[in-house]
Amino acid sequence: MTATNTPALKEWPLWEVFVRSKQGLEHKHCGSLHAADAQQALVMARDVYTRRQEGVSIWVVPSVAITASNPDDKGELFDPAADKIYRHPTFYEIPEEVGHM
Amino acid sequence: MSAVLEKPQATAVVTPVNYLLHLADNAVVLGQRNAEWCGHGPIIEEDLALANMSLDLIGQARLLYSQAAELLGNGATEDTLAYFRDVPDFRNYTLLELPHHSALVGYAKTDLDYGTTIARNFLYAALMVPMWSQLQTAADPALAGIAAKSLKEASYHLRHSRDWLVRLGDGTEESHARMQAALTHLMPYTQEFWTHTALEKEAEAAGVHLDWVQLAADWNALVDDALAEATLTRPAATGYVTQGKAGLHSEHLGFLLAEMQSLTRAHPGATW
Numbered sequence: 001m002t003a004t005n006t007p008a009l010k011e012w013p014l015w016e017v018f019v020r021s022k023q024g025l026e027h028k029h030c031g032s033l034h035a036a037d038a039q040q041a042l043v044m045a046r047d048v049y050t051r052r053q054e055g056v057s058i059w060v061v062p063s064v065a066i067t068a069s070n071p072d073d074k075g076e077l078f079d080p081a082a083d084k085i086y087r088h089p090t091f092y093e094i095p096e097e098v099g100h101m
Numbered sequence: 102m103s104a105v106l107e108k109p110q111a112t113a114v115v116t117p118v119n120y121l122l123h124l125a126d127n128a129v130v131l132g133q134r135n136a137e138w139c140g141h142g143p144i145i146e147e148d149l150a151l152a153n154m155s156l157d158l159i160g161q162a163r164l165l166y167s168q169a170a171e172l173l174g175n176g177a178t179e180d181t182l183a184y185f186r187d188v189p190d191f192r193n194y195t196l197l198e199l200p201h202h203s204a205l206v207g208y209a210k211t212d213l214d215y216g217t218t219i220a221r222n223f224l225y226a227a228l229m230v231p232m233w234s235q236l237q238t239a240a241d242p243a244l245a246g247i248a249a250k251s252l253k254e255a256s257y258h259l260r261h262s263r264d265w266l267v268r269l270g271d272g273t274e275e276s277h278a279r280m281q282a283a284l285t286h287l288m289p290y291t292q293e294f295w296t297h298t299a300l301e302k303e304a305e306a307a308g309v310h311l312d313w314v315q316l317a318a319d320w321n322a323l324v325d326d327a328l329a330e331a332t333l334t335r336p337a338a339t340g341y342v343t344q345g346k347a348g349l350h351s352e353h354l355g356f357l358l359a360e361m362q363s364l365t366r367a368h369p370g371a372t373w
Contacts, residue, residue, distance in 0.1 A: 044146035
């Protein structure tokens with residue numbers, strides 16, 4: 001056996017799985033799984049999340065790489081947007097020539 | 102009248118039923134065997150992976166059995182071939198019917214050993230990838246079609262089993278030892294891949310051409326490459342040469358078939 005300095009992992013790190021569907025342009029988060037490394041996470045994601053032809057491309061990201069907002073900050077982060085409906089582009093007339101936007 | 106050189110009539114090649122059954126039995130027996138992990142996988146992702154691969158194999162078997170049934174006629178169906186034939190009728194490699202454990206008597210119950218599962222899947226997938234790849238261009242269009250579909254599945258099975266072979270081989274002291282033991286146990290059974298029996302001769306005479314020299318070279322290269330990366334030693338393939346494909350099986354196939362066939366035999370003709 002090759003001598004290696006990395007001991008075998010007792011706990012596998014967590015990975016977030018993103019799958020792009022055939023029609024979709026973007027990868028969407030669909031779940032998470034434990035795997036020893038990125039390559040293994042990809043293979044496992046294939047078996048767990050694409051069994052029903054859900055996707056044509058998979059991303060895996062170490063969960064620790066994700067910085068999440070604190071649910072307790074919900075008020076200050078998101079509530080101020082509630083009364084600013086003018087930010088929705090529903091008050092503009094879109095010229096015919098523009099077509100679908 | 103001038104002599105006209107006649108183009109040789111292109112006769113449709115039909116793969117012999119026995120050879121179709123051999124390929125189908127290989128797939129169904131390994132599919133059934135690996136399905137034993139369903140609900141018992143070491144982790145849920147592997148549980149799903151093995152069930153997925155079993156379904157790939159059973160799907161391959163269905164196509165091959167259907168083709169054989171069509172040639173047989175007489176009311177034969179994929180179900181009669183899978184569920185109403187007995188041990189001596191099965192033509193799978195003995196390797197594929199062995200339990201997920203080192204040598205055992207047929208009725209013994211014991212823990213499933215993932216190393217054995219992985220080693221067997223690897224040894225078989227490393228054969229089927231080059232074999233389906235050759236059969237893709239088989240003169241029998243039905244077989245060529247099945248081969249093209251199966252090649253993609255086998256390629257994934259090879260990728261999956263090779264990945265684990267390397268991880269466990271080049272893993273901890275225990276995983277290395279268990280992987281090596283599994284290989285040492287299974288390698289002698291691979292001798293059956295290369296015996297040129299009546300089965301292969303019949304297929305060859307019917308026009309199913311396989312380049313066995315190339316096949317063995319491809320298989321050896323895949324095995325050597327993976328074992329080197331896994332820091333495992335290639336065991337000798339010596340000793341008794343099994344003859345599962347001639348219907349002479351180990352004591353394990355009967356137990357496997359009993360479980361697989363009991364429901365259909367208890368309720369023949371049942372539909373759902």
